[in-house]
Amino acid sequence: QKDSSQQTRITREKLVNGLLPTSGFDEESCLSRFESYLYRKTSPHKPSPYLISKLRNYEKLHQRCGPHTRFYNRTIIKIIKSGTKGAATNCKYIVWTPANGLGNRMMSMVATFLYAVLTERVLLVQFNTDMVGLFCEPFPSSSWILPENFPFINNKRYKETYESLLHKDKENNSQLIAPSVLHLNLQHTHNSPERFFHCDHSQDLLQKVAVLIFMSDQYFVSSLFIISSFNQELSKMFPKKDTIFHYLGRYLFHPSNEVWGTINRFYQAYLAKADERVGLQIRLFNPDLTPYETIMGQILNCTLQHKILPELDTRNGAVASPRKTQTLKSVLVASLHPEYGENLKAMYLSKPTVTGEIVGVYQPSHEEKQKSFDNTHNIKALTEMYLLSFCDVLVTSSASTFGYVAQSLGALKPWILHKALDANIPSPACVRDFSMDPCYHHPPTHDCRGNSAHDLPYTSKCADYSFGVKLS
Ligand code: GDP
Numbered sequence: 001q002k003d004s005s006q007q008t009r010i011t012r013e014k015l016v017n018g019l020l021p022t023s024g025f026d027e028e029s030c031l032s033r034f035e036s037y038l039y040r041k042t043s044p045h046k047p048s049p050y051l052i053s054k055l056r057n058y059e060k061l062h063q064r065c066g067p068h069t070r071f072y073n074r075t076i077i078k079i080i081k082s083g084t085k086g087a088a089t090n091c092k093y094i095v096w097t098p099a100n101g102l103g104n105r106m107m108s109m110v111a112t113f114l115y116a117v118l119t120e121r122v123l124l125v126q127f128n129t130d131m132v133g134l135f136c137e138p139f140p141s142s143s144w145i146l147p148e149n150f151p152f153i154n155n156k157r158y159k160e161t162y163e164s165l166l167h168k169d170k171e172n173n174s175q176l177i178a179p180s181v182l183h184l185n186l187q188h189t190h191n192s193p194e195r196f197f198h199c200d201h202s203q204d205l206l207q208k209v210a211v212l213i214f215m216s217d218q219y220f221v222s223s224l225f226i227i228s229s230f231n232q233e234l235s236k237m238f239p240k241k242d243t244i245f246h247y248l249g250r251y252l253f254h255p256s257n258e259v260w261g262t263i264n265r266f267y268q269a270y271l272a273k274a275d276e277r278v279g280l281q282i283r284l285f286n287p288d289l290t291p292y293e294t295i296m297g298q299i300l301n302c303t304l305q306h307k308i309l310p311e312l313d314t315r316n317g318a319v320a321s322p323r324k325t326q327t328l329k330s331v332l333v334a335s336l337h338p339e340y341g342e343n344l345k346a347m348y349l350s351k352p353t354v355t356g357e358i359v360g361v362y363q364p365s366h367e368e369k370q371k372s373f374d375n376t377h378n379i380k381a382l383t384e385m386y387l388l389s390f391c392d393v394l395v396t397s398s399a400s401t402f403g404y405v406a407q408s409l410g411a412l413k414p415w416i417l418h419k420a421l422d423a424n425i426p427s428p429a430c431v432r433d434f435s436m437d438p439c440y441h442h443p444p445t446h447d448c449r450g451n452s453a454h455d456l457p458y459t460s461k462c463a464d465y466s467f468g469v470k471l472s
Contacts, residue, residue, distance in 0.1 A: 002051050010037075011449060013042060014037050014206075016032075016037070016047070016247075016250055016251075017043070017047055019043040019051075019053045019055070019244075019250060019251050020033065020251065021055075021059055021424050023140065024140020024141040025137075026451045029136070030254050030256070030257065030368060031257055032254045032255045032256075032257075032259075032263070033136060035264075039388075039390045040071055040390060040410070043411055044411070045240065045243050045247075047239060047243075047247050048236070048239055050236045050237050052230040053248070054253065055117075056452060057141075058116070058175065059140055060236050061091075061120060061122060062122055062144070062216070062441035063139070063142045064091070064142070064225075065090070065122045066139070066142035066143060066244075066331060067142070067145070067146075069142075071090055071091045072091065073197060074089075074346075075087075075090065075091050075210065075426070076151060079181065079211065081208075083239060084158060084160065084179055084180055085177045085178075085179055086208070087170060087210050088210075089123060089210045091210075092119070092120065092122070092210050092212075093122045093210065093212070094112060094115065094116050094121040094123055094124070094211075095125075095126060095146055095153065095211065095212065095464060096108070096124070097126045097153075097213060097214065098126065098131065098215055099133055099216065099217040100217040100384075101289075101370055101402065102372065102378050102381045102382060102402070103385070103402035103403075103405050104132075104217040104218075105402030106219055106401070106405050107218065107245075107405040108215075108218060108219070109125065109252065110245050110248045111159070111218070111219050111220045111224075112216065112221065113213055113248060113252060114224065114234075114244065114248060118234070119207065120205075121204075121301075123144060123211070124145070124146040125144050129375060130372065130374060130378055130417065132164055132375060133140075133256050133259075134256060134378060134382055135254060135256060136254040136378060137251075138251065138252045139256065142459055149209060152181040152213065157224075157361060158179075158180070158211075160181070160182055160342075161182070161183045161184070161185070162182060162197075162472075163195075163232040164460075165178070165205060166205075166376065166429040170279070172460075175407070176205075176210035178206075178209050180209065181210065181211040181212075181213065182453065183213045184212050185214075185215050186214075186215070186216035186220060186351060187215055187217050187218070188217060188218055188442040193443075196444075196446070197444070198223040198224070199226055199227070199448035200229070200448070201386045201396075201448065203227050211284050218442060219245070219404070219438040219440050220442060220465045220469050221245075221437075221440065221471070222440050222443065222456045222458065222470070223444055223456060223471060225454065225457045225458060226457065231457075239417075241471040241472065242436055242437040243472075244471065245404070245405075245408035245436075245437050246271075246408045246411050247439050249408050250409060251419055253409070255383070257382055259379055262383050263381075263386050263387060266362075266387060267390060269386060270332070270360065271332060271362075272370075273328060274329060274330035275327040275328050275329065276326045276328075276392050277330050277332065277390065277391040277392050278303075278308055278309065278330070278331045278332070278391060278395070279332050279387070279389075279391030279393070279406065280299065280331055280332065280333045280334070280340075280391070280395045281331045281334045281335070281388060281394070281395065282299070282333065282334070282401065283335070283336075283396075283397035284336075287337070288323055289421065290420040290430070292339055292421050293423075294422075294424065294425055297418070297425045298417055298420060298426060299344075299395070299429075300380055301428075301430075302395060302415060302417060302428075302429035302430035303395060305429070306415060306430070306432075307328070308415065309359065310353035311353065311354045311355075312347065312350070312351040312352070312354070313351055313352045314351060319453075328360065329358070329359045330359075330361075330362065330382075331344060331359060331360065331361045331365075332387055332388060332391060332400075333361060333362065333363040334363070334364070334384040334388055335363065335366060336366060336369065336370065338363065340363075341362070341363030341366070342363075343363055344361045344467050345360075345361035345363075348360075354427045362445075364380065364384055365380045365384065366372070367380060368464060369373040370471070381402065382398045384402075385405045385406045385409070386406075388410070389407075389410035390410065391406075391410065391412070393412075394407055394410065394412045395416075395417060396414040396415070396419060397416070397417050397419075398418055398419040398464035398465065399419065399439070399441070401438065401470075404438035404439065407436050408436050408438055410436075414432075414433050414434050414436065415430045415431070415433075416463055417429065417430045417431055418464075419464075428447065431464075434460065434465055434472055435460075435466070435472035437472070438470065439462035439464060439469070440462075440468055440469055440470060441462075441467060443456055443459075443469050444456075444466070458472070459471055460471070460472050
């Protein structure tokens with residue numbers, strides 16, 4: 001029998017200190033929403049009352065304007081009737097569309113949701129078959145899935161882009177009427193032009209558009225702080241700035257029952273009994289440039305030097321001493337490649353450790369290649385990001401959004417393995433990150449007058465990506 005204060009604590013933790021709504025969900029249909037807390041340490045962070053009130057207000061907006069509501073149907077008809085230009089509607093929408101791997105997608109989903117909250121737009125997501133069945137619905141008594149018959153996507157009639165709008169605006173067209181539907185692509189490419197999305201003037205233009213079809217692969221949250229109308233709101237919502245993905249990720253991303261089942265079983269089988277759980281994420285962007293020995297050496301240099309993993313007792317005939325306290329460390333390896341987990345596992349089976357700790361190494365999958373258009377592959381990716389977020393210590397690879405999801409959900413500042421550029425082991429092998437929020441890899445390079453070298457407020461240079469900045 002639990003006493004009432006214990007019960008209150010559990011309820012509070014279940015709802016992530018008020019972050020999650022108390023009603024509007026059937027608990028059985030999404031077990032992870034109310035069970036994740038069982039695997040996490042009590043969070044040292046508390047969402048601000050202002051953030052909670054903004055989320056509750058957003059949920060009301062989503063319920064009012066979400067798919068197939070009266071307002072939604074009216075908006076669609078109004079836009080169709082008014083042609084492509086200037087429909088003034090009660091509800092406005094932002095349609096998130098996918099780009100790149102699941103980590104990148106989750107980065108841009110959080111940033112897009114925050115933008116939706118700030119601009120009072122309803123967020124709808126276009127999940128193609130590769131993302132079906134990954135996540136539960138995040139908003140109570142409604143859906144965030146873009147209806148299949150949504151008429152403004154893949155429709156040549158509604159093809160106006162943000163670039164063409166900016167161009168028309170530049171021509172000083174005082175008659176400029178904003179389109180009803182606009183395609184806005186903030187995805188990074190090698191020759192990305194400056195898009196001035198972080199500028200008040202652009203936001204004034206966008207504000208008039210009823211439906212934004214949006215694509216990005218970036219965590220562009222820190223650029224929103226430059227927009228004067230958002231800055232104050234953001235500071236009130238997030239007095240601690242490096243908690244943005246942590247809260248919004250825990251608010252939005254609840255693995256479906258199918259995915260949660262796998263996470264749950266893996267956790268119970270391999271991680272639950274450990275005294276400490278170490279997550280090791282090995283992502284190689286250029287596996288051909290970096291021999292296996294280099295990466296393995298780097299992993300060991302980092303983990304042994306920082307006492308994340310214990311040294312082996314290599315003395316002849318060494319056996320584990322029963323006098324030493326025997327604790328269990330479980331290492332969860334996430335990688336596309338099998339050899340790192342296999343090698344580490346064999347290593348800790350071959351000899352005792354100098355500390356007497358037992359080290360178990362487990363790798364849930366090794367997919368060999370990124371296959372982001374494959375549903376089963378994405379389910380494995382989500383499973384592993386989630387399992388990594390349950391670890392006590394995290395070692396991640398530079399510049400990987402896969403690792404960023406795990407660290408932010410888990411409120412962890414990871415040890416980041418520096419990018420190996422050739423056969424030499426980087427020195428130092430790794431560095432401790434200063435903030436749990438993800439790195440914004442390609443922030444704007446110009447201010448709103450077009451001058452270069454622009455600093456974003458509240459950010460520092462990322463430790464793992466030289467072009468990037470992150471909130472701290
Ligand atoms: P990033 O490229 O490291 O920033 O991360 P993304 O998640 O955007 O793209 C990489 C994709 O490759 C993931 O979404 C997975 O599909 C796959 N992938 C990379 N590393 C792993 C891994 O450790 N485990 C699994 N299951 N998939 C991985």
